[in-house]
Amino acid sequence: MDLDTFLLSLAVIACIYMACNIGANDVANAMGTSVGSKTLTFRQAIMVAAVAEFIGAFFVGGHVSDTIRKGMLDPTVFESVPYHLIYGMISALIAAALWLHIASYLGWPVSTTHSIVGGVVGFGVIAGGMDVINWGKVGQVVLSWVVSPVMGGFFSFLVFKFISKSVFSKRTPLVHAKNLLPYMVFFVFVILSNAMVYKGLKNLHLDLSFGQALAISLIVGALAFIVAKFLAKKIPYNDSWNLQKQFHETENVFKYLQILTAFYVAFAHGSNDVANAVGPLAAVVAILKDGQVHMKVGMPTWILGLGGGFIVFGLMIWGAKVMATIGEKITEITPSRGFAAEFGAATVVLICSKMGLPISTTHTLVGSVIGVGLARGLPTLNLDIIKMIVISWLSTIPFTAGIAMVCFKTFLFFLA
Amino acid sequence: MRSILSMFAKSPFKPLASHMDKVRACVEEIKPLFDALEGRDYDAVQKTSELIVKLEHEADNIKDNIRSHMRQSIFLPVDKKDFMHLLSAQDDIADAVEDLAVLLRIKNLGVPEEIKPALHELVNHIVKTAHLGCDLIYELEALLEASFGGAEAEKVEKAAQELATAEWEADRKQFKLAQKLFALGNDLSAADLLLWNETIKKLGAVADKTEQIGKTLRIFLSQ
Numbered sequence: 280m281d282l283d284t285f286l287l288s289l290a291v292i293a294c295i296y297m298a299c300n301i302g303a304n305d306v307a308n309a310m311g312t313s314v315g316s317k318t319l320t321f322r323q324a325i326m327v328a329a330v331a332e333f334i335g336a337f338f339v340g341g342h343v344s345d346t347i348r349k350g351m352l353d354p355t356v357f358e359s360v361p362y363h364l365i366y367g368m369i370s371a372l373i374a375a376a377l378w379l380h381i382a383s384y385l386g387w388p389v390s391t392t393h394s395i396v397g398g399v400v401g402f403g404v405i406a407g408g409m410d411v412i413n414w415g416k417v418g419q420v421v422l423s424w425v426v427s428p429v430m431g432g433f434f435s436f437l438v439f440k441f442i443s444k445s446v447f448s449k450r451t452p453l454v455h456a457k458n459l460l461p462y463m464v465f466f467v468f469v470i471l472s473n474a475m476v477y478k479g480l481k482n483l484h485l486d487l488s489f490g491q492a493l494a495i496s497l498i499v500g501a502l503a504f505i506v507a508k509f510l511a512k513k514i515p516y517n518d519s520w521n522l523q524k525q526f527h528e529t530e531n532v533f534k535y536l537q538i539l540t541a542f543y544v545a546f547a548h549g550s551n552d553v554a555n556a557v558g559p560l561a562a563v564v565a566i567l568k569d570g571q572v573h574m575k576v577g578m579p580t581w582i583l584g585l586g587g588g589f590i591v592f593g594l595m596i597w598g599a600k601v602m603a604t605i606g607e608k609i610t611e612i613t614p615s616r617g618f619a620a621e622f623g624a625a626t627v628v629l630i631c632s633k634m635g636l637p638i639s640t641t642h643t644l645v646g647s648v649i650g651v652g653l654a655r656g657l658p659t660l661n662l663d664i665i666k667m668i669v670i671s672w673l674s675t676i677p678f679t680a681g682i683a684m685v686c687f688k689t690f691l692f693f694l695a
Numbered sequence: 696m697r698s699i700l701s702m703f704a705k706s707p708f709k710p711l712a713s714h715m716d717k718v719r720a721c722v723e724e725i726k727p728l729f730d731a732l733e734g735r736d737y738d739a740v741q742k743t744s745e746l747i748v749k750l751e752h753e754a755d756n757i758k759d760n761i762r763s764h765m766r767q768s769i770f771l772p773v774d775k776k777d778f779m780h781l782l783s784a785q786d787d788i789a790d791a792v793e794d795l796a797v798l799l800r801i802k803n804l805g806v807p808e809e810i811k812p813a814l815h816e817l818v819n820h821i822v823k824t825a826h827l828g829c830d831l832i833y834e835l836e837a838l839l840e841a842s843f844g845g846a847e848a849e850k851v852e853k854a855a856q857e858l859a860t861a862e863w864e865a866d867r868k869q870f871k872l873a874q875k876l877f878a879l880g881n882d883l884s885a886a887d888l889l890l891w892n893e894t895i896k897k898l899g900a901v902a903d904k905t906e907q908i909g910k911t912l913r914i915f916l917s918q
Contacts, residue, residue, distance in 0.1 A: 311700040388699050439842075448845020522847055526840045611706045613840070645699050655772035655842045658706035662768045664699060 282694070283567050286365055293372035294560040294582075295589045300379035301391045301552050302332070302593025308388070308641045309548045312617040312648070313541040318534045325599055327538070328545040329591045335549025336587030338475050339632060340557065340578075350416045350635075351399050354572045356407040361572045363406050366694065368559035370686035371398030374679040375555065382671070383597075388664065389671040390639030394679045395555040396420055401680030402687040420637060424672065427627060427638040428646025435623030435647035439654045442615060446529060453525040456532040457511045464507035467539045467622070469500035471546065474629050510535075533614035540621035547628040548640045549587060555637070557586035616656050620647040642668055704769055708835055710761045711782060715832040717754035718785050721747050721792040722825040722901070729818050732799060733806045744796035751793040758786050772843065773915045784907035785832070788825060791900040798894055804887060807879055813872040820868050821898050824861040828905035831855065831912055838915070848916050855909035865902035869895055 280288075310324040319327065357364040375394035382389040396417070403412050446455045477492035487495070514532060561578050612620075624640070624647035631638045645664060652660040724747045731739035761782060771778055806814065834851050841847035876883075876891050883891070 308699045315700055315703060386701075443842045443844065447841045447847075450846040522841075522850065523837050526837055530840075611703050641699060645702065648699070648702060649770075652770055652772070657703075657772065658708050658839055659704045660770040661702050661704035662770050664702040666768075 286362075286369070286563065287567055290365070290369050290372070290560050290563040291585070293369050293376065294556050294586065297372050297376040297379075297395075298553070298556040298586050298589035299593030299597070300376045300383070301556055302590040302595075303597030304379050304383045304389075305391060305548055305552060305641060306332070306545075306594035306598035308644060309544045310541060312612055312620055312644075313537055316534075316537065316612045316614045316617040318537040318614050318617065319541060321599070324541065325595060327541050328594055328598070331542045331545035332549035332590050332594065333587040334475070335546035335551075336553035336590060337549075337583050339546075339550030339629075340553035340583050340586065351396065351413050351420070352403045353407070353411050353413060356411045357572045361566045361570055362694070363691075364572055365563050365566055366690035367399075367402035367406055367683070367687055368562050370402045370683040370690065371395060371679075372556070372559050373686050374398040374401065374682035377682055378675065378679045387671050388641050388645065388668055389675050390424070390641055391552050391555045392420075392637045392639050393424065393672070393675040395559070396637065397676035397679030398683040399559075400676065401683030404680070405684050405687050423631065423636045423638050424642060427631060427636075427643045428649075428668075431624045431627045431643035431646035432650030432653070433623075434627055435620050435650035436654045438623050439616065439619035439651045439656045442619060443654065443656065447526070447615070450522075451525065452522070452529045453514075453516050453520070453532070456529045457514055457516065460511045460532055460536065461504045461507040463536055464539065465500045465504040467536075467543055468503035469496045470626065470629065471543060472496040472499040474546075474550070474633065530614050533618050537614045537618045537621065540618050540625060543625040544621045544628075544640075544644070547625040547632065549590060551628050551632040551638065551640055553583065553586040553590060556590070557582045560586075611658050616651050619654075619656065620644065620651050623647040623650060705764065707761050707765065707769075707771070707778065708839060710757055710764075711778075711785070712832055712835065714754055714757040714761065714782065715785055715829055717750055717757060718789045718792075719825070719829045721750045721754070721789045722822060722829070724750070725792060725795065725822055725825075725898075725901075726818060728796060728799060729806075729814065732804060733811070735803075735805070737803050740799060744800045747793055747796040751789045754786065754789045758782060772839065773918065777911055777914050781832075781908060781911045784904055784911060787904040787907070788828070788901055791897050791904055795894065795897045795901075798890060798897060801890065802886070804890055807876075807883060809879060810872060810875045810891075813868070813875045817865070817868045817872050817895070817898055820861070820865055821901050824858065824865055824902045825905050827854065827858045827861055828908040831858065831908055835912075838912075843916055843918070851912055852916060855913050858909040859906060862902045862906040865899060869899040 306325075306328050310319070310328050313319045313327075314321050314324050354364065372395070375391070375398045378394045378397075379389065379391060400412055400417060442459070446452050446459060449455045473492055473496035476487055476495050477489055511532075514528075516528075520528070557578070561582050564579060564582065565573055621644075624644040627643050627647075628638060628640050645668060648657075649660065649662075649665075651657055724743050728740065728743045728747070731737075731743055762779075765775065765779070769775070831851065831854055834847070834854065837847050838851055872895055873892070876888070876895065879888075
């Protein structure tokens with residue numbers, strides 16, 4: 280086996296390892312609220328996650344990859360030694376995947392995005408010194424980690440306040456929920472389909488302008504609206520039901536919506552997090568092709584497919600175990616609250632993905648749940664999680680950077 | 696393995712309702728206690744009294760459990776102090792009923808014919824008032840669902856007012872019964888007078904403590 284084939288195989292294996300870890304580590308977080316509120320059984324959650332993660336990764340996943348691949352390092356430094364970039368990217372993947380693996384066991388809510396950023400920064404410093412890192416970009420990414428939970432919290436706070444005011448405050452909450460249902464469905468469908476078709480179908484070479492994409496998504500939304508309106512009519516309602524009974528039935532309406540937002544979260548997660556696995560691989564493949572470091576390389580469809588596929592594989596093999604334990608625990612979240620948290624979080628994640636900002640899905644979701652809590656939507660919250668997240672913020676980058684440095688040095692020792 | 700779901704701590708509102716179940720069970724024994732007393736069935740007084748003491752103890756256990764789970768890092772949709780106040784109010788109701796049970800067991804106390812109608816009226820009214828308090832606690836789940844606002848909040852606000860009125864009436868009935876009692880003069884031994892006076896006070900205490908529930912819930916609504 281020649282060196283190129285060896286390196287390509289190694290990069291593919293590292294990418295697969297990373298993708299599996301992303302699937303295993305994050306699926307429980309992304310789908311947890313749906314399983315906790317008993318909207319989905321854990322098997323259904325796995326199915327929804329598998330489909331949505333893959334679609335999200337495959338159709339929208341290309342955007343964030345650029346930031347991971349070339350946003351944070353100055354690739355020109357590697358022009359004379361392109362293979363060093365290959366070693367580095369493989370090192371970053373190994374370091375990040377290893378950290379995720381450990382964190383899954385410890386139950387730490389770490390971010391897959393932070394892990395890979397740490398890995399890239401780690402080998403970059405060894406390869407080209409401090410100057411090779413685009414610290415402005417890294418700072419921007421780090422800032423987005425603080426901003427995204429806050430945004431998730433703010434968004435979910437508003438979403439929950441809105442449904443609280445327009446449904447749960449009313450004398451006939453069920454009637455209002457039935458009326459509101461089609462509009463909510465419309466919104467989710469428009470955002471989802473717009474995310475998919477606008478710039479998303481790049482891989483299928485269907486380049487649509489924003490106007491065209493908007494038109495398509497509005498049509499999809501309108502169709503969904505009509506179907507939802509029809510289904511909403513079928514929900515039984517009786518004048519004699521008291522508030523308690525109506526609240527109970529209203530939560531059942533939100534169960535339907537939460538299935539949608541569960542899909543939405545998994546979709547957003549796939550689109551955001553696949554880059555963490557495939558970004559480095561795409562860089563490796565591009566260099567191996569002609570031995571040169573390019574400023575701009577495309578994201579081969581097969582790599583996105585590989586990343587999406589193994590995220591699904593990881594969540595099925597490992598994530599399923601985590602989900603099963605969650606399903607048995609009773610969590611204090613109802614479908615309406617789960618809906619508000621998921622809708623807010625997924626929207627923020629999707630917007631950031633589209634902007635090419637690699638943010639943490641897990642941390643955004645935590646922010647969203649706290650947002651619903653601040654809107655007096657949850658009976659109780661254990662805020663220890665915030666401490667855990669801050670610890671993971673502080674520990675992830677040093678750890679993955681350190682491991683990536685060691686791996687990179689090892690590569691140089693044996694291969695250079 | 697854990698996940699971010701560990702942030703959904705166990706709600707203290709459900710154990711609060713379970714605690715109220717026990718308090719309510721205590722309250723349900725007030726009438727049988729006085730019926731037995733009136734029927735001079737002192738064995739039954741003894742038994743009912745023991746049952747009340749047992750129920751109060753069970754309520755205490757739930758209370759301690761809730762308190763020990765209220766850690767610093769728990770976030771509630773209401774002020775933690777107010778929540779604890781609510782729990783204390785419920786607990787005070789059970790304590791008052793227990794005091795009542797112990798008082799009536801000190802000696803074989805007779806019920807003077809002259810105070811019977813007023814006593815009936817007071818006992819019935821106290822039990823009714825306590826039920827209003829229980830019902831308020833059972834509204835908490837719906838109140839949470841409505842985020843302490845809207846139509847459900849109005850309903851609770853009204854019920855709390857109703858409870859306040861009931862407590863005020865209880866005070867009046869308590870006063871009337873005291874008048875009847877002290878009108879007996881020398882027909883009653885000093886010991887019996889003392890015990891009956893204490894008993895009336897404790898009955899009033901049940902209503903007083905119940906009213907605290909209404910007051911605390913109104914604080915929840917105003918936040």
